[in-house]
Every structure is written in C-alpha cells, then in structure tokens.
Amino acid sequence: MSEQPFTPNQIFNLSLSTIEQRMMDFYEETQDNATTIQLLLALRVRYQLGAEEFALVLKDLVKYLFTRTKVTKTMKKFIYFFQDYFETSEWKRINLRVFPVRNFIEKAKSLILSPLAKLLPIEVAAT
Numbered sequence: 001m002s003e004q005p006f007t008p009n010q011i012f013n014l015s016l017s018t019i020e021q022r023m024m025d026f027y028e029e030t031q032d033n034a035t036t037i038q039l040l041l042a043l044r045v046r047y048q049l050g051a052e053e054f055a056l057v058l059k060d061l062v063k064y065l066f067t068r069t070k071v072t073k074t075m076k077k078f079i080y081f082f083q084d085y086f087e088t089s090e091w092k093r094i095n096l097r098v099f100p101v102r103n104f105i106e107k108a109k110s111l112i113l114s115p116l117a118k119l120l121p122i123e124v125a126a127t
Helices: 008-013 016-030 033-048 059-068 073-085 088-098 100-119 122-126
Strands: none
Touching (some): 016 033, 016 059, 059 073, 088 100
16 A cells, blocks of 8 residues: 555645546556555545535546455555445446445345245244
C-alpha cells in the first residue's frame, strides 16, 4: 500500500471540489485501488457525520473501480458501504463480479434444496 495522500485533518476539512480533484489526481497517478477505496470510505464517514454534499462523492470513480478494475481484498471488504452508488441491476452484477464463488454456491444450494423442500415435511424443510 502506498503512502496516504491525505492527513485525517485534510479528509475531514477540505472542500468537496478540492478533495475530488486531489483524489482523481492521486488515482490517475498511482492506480492504487486499495488506498483509493479506503479514502472513499473515509469520505463516506464524513458524509455520515453530516456533510450532506459528500453523499455520492466521486460516483464515477467508485463505479469504475468496482466494475472495471481487478477485484481485491479491500474491494470485497468494503463493497457494502458503496451499495447506494449503484442501481439494483448494477448492484447484482457487481456482487456477482466481486463474489462469484459465494453466488455460485448459494445458487447451487437453492437449486438442490428447492426440489427437496417439496418432498420433505414442512417442519423438516423449514429447519
């Protein structure tokens, strides 16, 4: 992970336009997905603390990171904090992209258990 481009004071005090420009410059220069996602998460915290103008800060960058870059551990760890950046159909595609094995297992389990539930008594199928 590269050196943090912002101090905590800067993340919570710089104006929206300044942060957007510096974040874009940082990402274009380093292509560091993990650090960029962590910084975006810090801006989500700032929004949650009451900075309404940070509601969907750098939406295009977030969408780009989650749809077009290699899936990383950081992305998997923090994906759910960015759910409101995406429409429902986009969110389903991104979830499949980030967690392909988990989704495959859940789908296979539902396909196997669905016919079994019809054959088993209701009490057994519910457990």
